[in-house]
Amino acid sequence: xxxxxxxxxxxxxxxxxxxxxxxxxxxxxxxxxxxxxxxxxxxxxxxxxxxxxxxxxxxxxxxxxxxxxxxxxxxxxxxxxxxxxxxxxxxxxxxxxxxxxxxxxxxxxxxxxxxxxxxxxxxxxxxxxxxx
Numbered sequence: 001x002x003x004x005x006x007x008x009x010x011x012x013x014x015x016x017x018x019x020x021x022x023x024x025x026x027x028x029x030x031x032x033x034x035x036x037x038x039x040x041x042x043x044x045x046x047x048x049x050x051x052x053x054x055x056x057x058x059x060x061x062x063x064x065x066x067x068x069x070x071x072x073x074x075x076x077x078x079x080x081x082x083x084x085x086x087x088x089x090x091x092x093x094x095x096x097x098x099x100x101x102x103x104x105x106x107x108x109x110x111x112x113x114x115x116x117x118x119x120x121x122x123x124x125x126x127x128x129x130x131x132x
Contacts, residue, residue, distance in 0.1 A: 029117055036122060080114040099131040106131045 030050070038091055041049075056063055076082070086105035091098045101109055110126035124131050 031081045076112045079116060082109045096132050101129050103129045
C-alpha cells in the first residue's frame, strides 16, 4: 500500500488553506504566502503539491479551477487609477496604514491593493470608506 496516498503531506494540507485565494503572480508568491503562515516549503515539494491539489496558475495567481474568476466579474481598473480617483488620505497607525477613501470606494480599492503582491502586506480589510 502506498502511504503517500493515504494522507496528504503537511505541505499539501497547508497549501489547500491558501488555494482559492489570489496568491500572487510572481513565481515565489505562493511560497512567500506559505512562509508568512510559518511554513518553509522547498520549491520541489511545493511544485508537487500544486500538481496534487490541481491548482491552476492564472493571471490572478494560483487558484483551484472552480475558484477562477468568471466572465461576470469585470477586471479591476489599474491600482494607480483607483488610488488617484478615490484615495483621500493615508495615515500611519503603529505598524499599519489606514487609507481613507471617498464614501463607498474602499471595496474596489482594497482588492486592487491586494493584487500588488507587496511582500510586506498580508492583506487588506475594507469598510465603506476606510481600508486597513
